[in-house]
Amino acid sequence: MHSPRASVPDPEPYLLAVVSPHPELAQFLHDAQWLAREQGLGLAVAMETRGRLRRWLHGEDREVARFVGRWEVAATAWRTTGDVAGMLSRGEASRPASVVFGPIRQLPWQAGLLPRDCARIARAAGAAGVPLLHELDDDIPGQDSGTIFGLHWRLDHGRPWSYGYAYTAVASALVGIFVAWLAPYLPATSLAIVFLTAVVYSASAYGFGTAVFAAAVSVALNAIIFTPKTAPAIGWGSADVLLFLLFLVIGAITSSLAGGLRRAAASAQRQAREARALFQLTREIAIAADAPDTFSAIVRQCDEVFSCRSVLMAPFHSGDIDAVPSERSRAAALQVAYPPDAHLTQDELEAARWTFTHDMPSGRSTPERPDIDSHVVPLVTIDGMVAVLVLQDIPARVTNAAGFRRIVGSMCRLAAIAVERALRKQEIEDARVLSQTEGLRSALLSSISHDFGTPLASIIGSASSLLSYGKTYAPEVTRELLTTILEEAERLGRFVKNLMQMTRLEAGVLVPRLAWADVGDLIATAMDAAQRRMARHTIQVEAEERLPLLHIDFVLMETVMVNVLENAAKYSPADTTIQIAARQEGDDVTIDVTDQGRGISVEDLGAVFDKFYRAKMRDRTVPGTGLGLAICKGIVEAHGGSIEALSPGLGRGTTIRVRLPVKQPDSAETAET
Numbered sequence: 262m263h264s265p266r267a268s269v270p271d272p273e274p275y276l277l278a279v280v281s282p283h284p285e286l287a288q289f290l291h292d293a294q295w296l297a298r299e300q301g302l303g304l305a306v307a308m309e310t311r312g313r314l315r316r317w318l319h320g321e322d323r324e325v326a327r328f329v330g331r332w333e334v335a336a337t338a339w340r341t342t343g344d345v346a347g348m349l350s351r352g353e354a355s356r357p358a359s360v361v362f363g364p365i366r367q368l369p370w371q372a373g374l375l376p377r378d379c380a381r382i383a384r385a386a387g388a389a390g391v392p393l394l395h396e397l398d399d400d401i402p403g404q405d406s407g408t409i410f411g412l413h414w415r416l417d418h419g420r421p422w423s424y425g426y427a428y429t430a431v432a433s434a435l436v437g438i439f440v441a442w443l444a445p446y447l448p449a450t451s452l453a454i455v456f457l458t459a460v461v462y463s464a465s466a467y468g469f470g471t472a473v474f475a476a477a478v479s480v481a482l483n484a485i486i487f488t489p490k491t492a493p494a495i496g497w498g499s500a501d502v503l504l505f506l507l508f509l510v511i512g513a514i515t516s517s518l519a520g521g522l523r524r525a526a527a528s529a530q531r532q533a534r535e536a537r538a539l540f541q542l543t544r545e546i547a548i549a550a551d552a553p554d555t556f557s558a559i560v561r562q563c564d565e566v567f568s569c570r571s572v573l574m575a576p577f578h579s580g581d582i583d584a585v586p587s588e589r590s591r592a593a594a595l596q597v598a599y600p601p602d603a604h605l606t607q608d609e610l611e612a613a614r615w616t617f618t619h620d621m622p623s624g625r626s627t628p629e630r631p632d633i634d635s636h637v638v639p640l641v642t643i644d645g646m647v648a649v650l651v652l653q654d655i656p657a658r659v660t661n662a663a664g665f666r667r668i669v670g671s672m673c674r675l676a677a678i679a680v681e682r683a684l685r686k687q688e689i690e691d692a693r694v695l696s697q698t699e700g701l702r703s704a705l706l707s708s709i710s711h712d713f714g715t716p717l718a719s720i721i722g723s724a725s726s727l728l729s730y731g732k733t734y735a736p737e738v739t740r741e742l743l744t745t746i747l748e749e750a751e752r753l754g755r756f757v758k759n760l761m762q763m764t765r766l767e768a769g770v771l772v773p774r775l776a777w778a779d780v781g782d783l784i785a786t787a788m789d790a791a792q793r794r795m796a797r798h799t800i801q802v803e804a805e806e807r808l809p810l811l812h813i814d815f816v817l818m819e820t821v822m823v824n825v826l827e828n829a830a831k832y833s834p835a836d837t838t839i840q841i842a843a844r845q846e847g848d849d850v851t852i853d854v855t856d857q858g859r860g861i862s863v864e865d866l867g868a869v870f871d872k873f874y875r876a877k878m879r880d881r882t883v884p885g886t887g888l889g890l891a892i893c894k895g896i897v898e899a900h901g902g903s904i905e906a907l908s909p910g911l912g913r914g915t916t917i918r919v920r921l922p923v924k925q926p927d928s929a930e931t932a933e934t
Contacts, residue, residue: 275303275335276394277357279345279382280325281374282309283364290328293361295667296394302358305335307348309374342378346385359392416468416520425467429475433459437482449487453504456483460508464515472512480505535668538566542675552683556599559650559676566672569655572603574613575648575680598648598680605651612637613649620646626660636660638669640677647681716749716756723749748793773814773899780808780843780850783815787822788841794827797835804843808850812924817896821904824889825854825917832858832915848923849902855916861908869906870894890917897921 278293280286290306297304308325329336339345349360362382366373386393415422436459440452456479464472480501545558556573563571575598595613597603605613612623612630616637623629624636636655640648650673659665723742731739781804788800811818829839833856840855861869870890890906897904902921908914 273303274301274358275305277305277307277348277360277391279307279339279360279362279374280309281364281366281372281378283366283373285364286325287328289364290325292667294332294334295670296361303334304332305337305357307337307339307345310338310340342381342385345382346389349385349389349391356389357391359394360386361394414468414470414516416466416516416523422470425463425471426474429459429463429467429471430478432462433475433478433482435459436479437486440483441486444486449483452487453483456480457508457511460512461515464512465519468520469513469516472516473509476505476508476512479508531668534566535671538562538668539671539675542672546675546679549679549683552687553599555679555683559679560599563650563652563672563676566668567652567655567659569659570603570653572600572605572651572653573598573648573676573680574605574617574651575684576617595649605653606633608633609635609637609651609653613651616649617646624652625655625657626665636669638673640673640680642677642681644681647677647684650676716753719749720746720753773817773896775812775814777810778813778815778818780804780811780852783811783813783818783822784841784843784852786815787819787826790819790823791826791830795830795839798830798833799836799838800841801838802841802843804841805845808843808845809923811850811921813900813921814896818900818921821893821896821919822852822854824893825919828889828917829854829856829858829915832856834858845923846920849920850923852919852921853916854919855914857914859915860911860913861906861915862911863908866906866908870904893917893919 276293276297278290280289280293283289293306294304306325306329325336328334337348339348349356360382362374362379364373365379366375383393415425433456436456440455443452443455459479460472460475463475483504484501542558542562545562546555549555549558560571560573563569574595576595595610595617597605608630609624612633612635615629616623616639619629620639620641621627621629622636622638624633625631626636634654636652638650638652639646640650652669723745727734727739727742734742784802784804788795788802826839826841833839837857839857840853842851842853842855844851870893890904894904897919900921902919904917904919907916907918
């Protein structure tokens with residue numbers, strides 16, 4: 262063998278494909294490569310060197326050379342089965358991990374491996390302890406179940422065998438009637454060939470077996486029609502025997518051509534079906550938004566392709582996130598990932614765990630648990646096992662069909678990558694949420710330790726001073742210390758109230774108790790509550806006359822206005838003006854609170870309503886937890902309104918704008934008000 266380069270396979274585990282010249286050798290090599298990838302092995306090709314002239318005529322040497330050069334696989338040559346036995350009995354480092362052979366010939370003059378050579382290779386593999394794979398048996402050319410001695414005896418396996426013979430008898434009878442009608446007008450030698458139509462019909466439609474039957478019936482009818490009535494008996498002469506042999510030859514050729522065409526058509530249809538299924542699965546996976554969508558796409562496509570109910574199972578380990586679970590513990594943690602309402606029997610669950618542990622299919626049409634009605638296949642990536650797919654109640658005709666292992670393997674490869682990506686994405690999302698949670702928790706602890714500690718220190722210092730030296734203090738000093746205790750306690754109370762309200766907002770238990778209220782009353786009440794904090798500022802209120810009533814929870818909206826006013830006071834220098842403006846804009850009432858403080862940069866305008874925003878920005882120039890505006894946002898949105906921050910820039914003040922929807926009260930509500 263001179264075309265493929267002879268080389269020794271790499272020391273890494275590999276699959277040895279023992280091949281012989283055949284018209285479909287290229288397809289066999291591609292299937293062997295697919296099988297090697299499924300097993301996680303390399304590929305080495307051993308090409309038979311006998312029949313050099315036939316190989317040169319059909320171009321198999323060039324085909325193998327192109328395959329070897331394109332995929333960079335190792336290639337070697339063998340002339341006798343002893344050479345193959347030597348390859349299989351090498352040392353453990355260079356011995357193949359498994360072996361597959363083909364394509365197989367049926368008759369000595371055909372292309373492919375001889376059956377006796379296959380038997381010798383199988384014995385050599387068994388003696389060397391090398392596993393012999395049979396996954397390509399359903400795709401090996403010449404291995405059709407209806408082929409005997411290279412002849413296609415039966416083409417139509419979907420109907421009973423008697424079906425073809427019945428139709429052949431009818432066709433032969435019709436041809437016989439037609440020939441009998443033409444007998445007075447044409448010579449017998451010309452009409453005998455008409456019976457060939459029945460032979461060709463039966464051979465192309467049902468196979469060589471019915472062609473033999475049609476040939477016998479046709480010759481018999483021909484003898485009956487053209488034998489003189491005065492003859493003592495009807496028998497076959499040498500001409501009839503010659504005609505019968507001619508019919509057999511034509512029937513054999515026709516059935517062989519028809520069988521090849523049917524096989525090619527079935528292969529093309531199978532490949533088109535597989536390509537369509539893989540394309541559909543790839544598209545569904547690509548547009549899946551999250552893990553459940555990915556799992557749903559995989560299960561839905563498998564249901565459609567294999568005519569069964571599919572269940573995707575994945576390990577959900579609930580132990581220590583820093584621990585690396587063993588394969589056994591991961592197999593024990595297998596749970597239904599999709600569909601959520603799927604039910605598995607105990608046998609199916611045990612088969613799924615066995616498949617997950619051993620990385621091999623189980624169930625129907627497999628050596629492991631073949632008695633159950635499900636077929637379990639592993640989903641494996643280069644990083645290891647990720648999940649298993651259980652094909653429930655899958656028909657035996659599907660698992661035994663040609664190309665089943667190839668299509669299920671291809672779909673499982675895509676599914677495994679998609680599942681791994683979905684699980685990794687989920688892990689990243691969980692890690693991000695955990696990181697944010699840890700950040701918020703750190704911000705909360707930092708805020709509590711600083712902002713709660715300051716008023717507590719003031720309260721403790723003032724109270725201890727009064728207890729120790731209260732009798733020696735002047736009345737005004739005592740009053741100042743008591744005022745400090747009161748103010749700091751109220752400040753601490755506001756912090757606690759904000760935390761409780763934020764907790765209620767996040768839990769979804771803060772439900773507004775709506776009632777009709779006047780905008781002016783809301784602003785006046787909020788100003789009274791925040792009067793002490795705003796004592797060093799000038800307040801200007803501009804409200805349009807006859808503003809519509811608001812359907813709000815007065816207490817909650819008062820909290821919003823107080824937080825906004827205190828926030829304006831905290832960030833504004835003393836003796837500056839804080840403006841409050843209320844007006845109607847379309848279907849909303851807008852309340853603006855504008856200060857003359859430090860302002861907000863453009864990139865931070867949308868972040869001021871985040872929880873612990875000040876803590877995250879390390880802003881300790883003014884006291885506070887950074888929850889006030891976040892609480893305002895939650896309350897306003899619970900009323901169906903909106904709140905936003907506006908600022909011309911740093912050092913140019915800030916406006917907090919609250920929008921609340923206007924609703925028209927009915928007559929009964931107006932009377933109650």
